[in-house]
Amino acid sequence: MRAWLQHHGLSLAQTLARLARSPFATTLNVLAIGVAAALPFGVYCVLGNFESLSRNASVDPQLSVFLARDAAKPEIGAVEARLKDARGVSAVRFVSRDAALVELNRVAGMQEVIASLPQNPLPDAFVVTLSGSDPALADRLELEFKSLPKVAYVQADSAWVRRLDALLRLGRTAVGLLAVLLGLALVAVTFNTIRLQILTQRDEIELCRLIGATHAYIRRPYFYLGSLLGLFGGIAALAIVLSGLTVLNRDLADLAYLYGSNVSLKFPSPNEMISALLAAVALGWLGAYLSVSRHLLETDRD
Amino acid sequence: MTDGVAIISLRQVSKRYPGGFEALKAVSFAVEPGEMLFLTGHSGAGKTTLLKLIAAIERANGGAVLVNGQNLSALRPAAIPYLRRNLGLVFQGQKLLFDRSVFDNVMLPLIVTGQPYREAARRARAALDKVGLLPREKANPVTLSGGEQQRLCVARAVVNRPAILLADEPTASLDAAYADEIMEMFSAFNQVGVTVLVATHDRQLIGKYRKRVLTLDHGKLQ
Known part of the structure; x- marks a missing residue:
C-alpha cells in the first residue's frame, strides 16, 4: 500500500517535471485545450445570464381579461369570482372602463383622439396576475377565461417571454452540441499529446512490461499526464471566460448607463467552475486512457 | 520426463511465424529447479524464440509450455506480468535506459513490482555490489564499457531475486575475459539455487562448464 x-x-x-521540461509545447497544449473548453463554457455563462433575465421578467406574467360592452354589474361580479377561484392566479385587479379612459388620457397625444370619440369605447377589464411563470399555465388560464360568460377577449402579456424561452432552448441545445464537439476535440488533443509521449518512451514501456509491469502500472503516469493537461486546460478556460466576462461587463456598464439601468453579466458560480474543471480533467483522462490502451493493444499484437 | 518437479517444461512445442517460417518444431524438454543448462545452436536455430516462449513474450502455436507449473497458453494476459516477476531476463539487445543512472536502471524492476523505496534501494545497491558496479551507481550507463553494461543487465535481471534466470547471448559482444566474468556470475547465482538457462553459440564457453547442453538445429532439438 x-x-x-x-x-x-x-x-x-x-x-509534472516532464511538463515543466518542455514549457513551450505544454503551454500550447494547455492553450488548445483551454480554448476548446472556454467556448462552450463561455456561451453557457452568457446564456445563463439571459435565462435569469427571462426569469426576472416573467416573475408575474399577466393576463388582461376584457369584458363584453354589455356586461352588467352582477355579471362582472360573477366573472371576478371565477377569476379569483381559478388555480394559479395570485391577484385580480378590476379596471373599470372609466378608469381605463382616464389612464389613456394621460398618454401624450391621446387626448385629442379621445375627445373626438362620441363615447367611451373601452370595455371593463380585469388584470389577472399569475402565480407562476410557466407558459403552460398561462395557456391553460387563457383558454379557461375565454370561455367565461361575458368575456370578450383575453390577452396574454407573456408572449415575448415565451419567445425568449424558445430562443434560450435553442441556445441551450447549441451549447450542448458545441460542448460535445469541443469535448471530442479535447479528447483528441490529449490523445495525440499522450501518443507522442508514449512514442518517446516506448523502449521504457517495452522494458517495463518485460520485467513484470502490469497494465495499470504502465497507464498510471499517462493518466496523470492526461488529467493534468485537462486540469491546466480547464484553468486556462476559466481564466479566458472570467476575463471575457470582465471585459464584456465594462462595455455593458456603459450601455446600461445610457439606458438608465444597471445590468451586468453574472460570473459563474463556484459550483459551475468546479464542474467545468472536473469535466476537463475527465476528458483529459479519457484521452490518456484511449491513447495508452491503443498502444498496449498494438504492442500486444506482435 | 520428470514433470512433477520440473520448473520449466516444454512438450511438443512448435512455433510458426506469420509468413510460414517454422522457428521451433515439436521441442520437448524439462528443467529441474536449481539446474543450470546451456541452449546452443547456429544463428536462427530458434534459441531466442525458445526463451521468448518461456517468458510469455510470444505464444506457442502447438504443444504446452509450463513454467512453475503454470501452462502459459492457458494464462490470462493479466497474469503474465506476475509470471515474469519470477524470471530474470538478460536480453540480447540489453535494453538499458540511457535517460537515467545505473542505480535507477537496477531500481526499475523493484519499482515496477511495487517494492517500498527504501527496501528497493538497499536491494539495488546489493545487486550492483554483486556485479562490481556499486562505485558507478550514479553514472549514466552510456559511459560504461561493454562488459560493465552487460554486468548492469545481469544486476537488473537478478535484483528481484527471480527463481529462473534466462539469458540470451549474454556474452555475444564481449571479449573472452569479460565473457568469463559474466558466466562466473551466472554460475554463482546457480549455486545459491537459481535455475539458469543460457542461450549462446559460444561452444568454447560451454566447454568450461559441466552442464547439460540443449542443441537446436533448424528448430529441432538434437
Whole structure:
C-alpha cells in the first residue's frame, strides 16, 4: 500500500517535471485545450445570464381579461369570482372602463383622439396576475377565461417571454452540441499529446512490461499526464471566460448607463467552475486512457 | 520426463511465424529447479524464440509450455506480468535506459513490482555490489564499457531475486575475459539455487562448464 502510494507520488512528480521540461509545447497544449473548453463554457455563462433575465421578467406574467360592452354589474361580479377561484392566479385587479379612459388620457397625444370619440369605447377589464411563470399555465388560464360568460377577449402579456424561452432552448441545445464537439476535440488533443509521449518512451514501456509491469502500472503516469493537461486546460478556460466576462461587463456598464439601468453579466458560480474543471480533467483522462490502451493493444499484437 | 518437479517444461512445442517460417518444431524438454543448462545452436536455430516462449513474450502455436507449473497458453494476459516477476531476463539487445543512472536502471524492476523505496534501494545497491558496479551507481550507463553494461543487465535481471534466470547471448559482444566474468556470475547465482538457462553459440564457453547442453538445429532439438 505504501509502495503503491509512493509510486503514485512518483508518477505525479515525474509527470509534472516532464511538463515543466518542455514549457513551450505544454503551454500550447494547455492553450488548445483551454480554448476548446472556454467556448462552450463561455456561451453557457452568457446564456445563463439571459435565462435569469427571462426569469426576472416573467416573475408575474399577466393576463388582461376584457369584458363584453354589455356586461352588467352582477355579471362582472360573477366573472371576478371565477377569476379569483381559478388555480394559479395570485391577484385580480378590476379596471373599470372609466378608469381605463382616464389612464389613456394621460398618454401624450391621446387626448385629442379621445375627445373626438362620441363615447367611451373601452370595455371593463380585469388584470389577472399569475402565480407562476410557466407558459403552460398561462395557456391553460387563457383558454379557461375565454370561455367565461361575458368575456370578450383575453390577452396574454407573456408572449415575448415565451419567445425568449424558445430562443434560450435553442441556445441551450447549441451549447450542448458545441460542448460535445469541443469535448471530442479535447479528447483528441490529449490523445495525440499522450501518443507522442508514449512514442518517446516506448523502449521504457517495452522494458517495463518485460520485467513484470502490469497494465495499470504502465497507464498510471499517462493518466496523470492526461488529467493534468485537462486540469491546466480547464484553468486556462476559466481564466479566458472570467476575463471575457470582465471585459464584456465594462462595455455593458456603459450601455446600461445610457439606458438608465444597471445590468451586468453574472460570473459563474463556484459550483459551475468546479464542474467545468472536473469535466476537463475527465476528458483529459479519457484521452490518456484511449491513447495508452491503443498502444498496449498494438504492442500486444506482435 | 520428470514433470512433477520440473520448473520449466516444454512438450511438443512448435512455433510458426506469420509468413510460414517454422522457428521451433515439436521441442520437448524439462528443467529441474536449481539446474543450470546451456541452449546452443547456429544463428536462427530458434534459441531466442525458445526463451521468448518461456517468458510469455510470444505464444506457442502447438504443444504446452509450463513454467512453475503454470501452462502459459492457458494464462490470462493479466497474469503474465506476475509470471515474469519470477524470471530474470538478460536480453540480447540489453535494453538499458540511457535517460537515467545505473542505480535507477537496477531500481526499475523493484519499482515496477511495487517494492517500498527504501527496501528497493538497499536491494539495488546489493545487486550492483554483486556485479562490481556499486562505485558507478550514479553514472549514466552510456559511459560504461561493454562488459560493465552487460554486468548492469545481469544486476537488473537478478535484483528481484527471480527463481529462473534466462539469458540470451549474454556474452555475444564481449571479449573472452569479460565473457568469463559474466558466466562466473551466472554460475554463482546457480549455486545459491537459481535455475539458469543460457542461450549462446559460444561452444568454447560451454566447454568450461559441466552442464547439460540443449542443441537446436533448424528448430529441432538434437
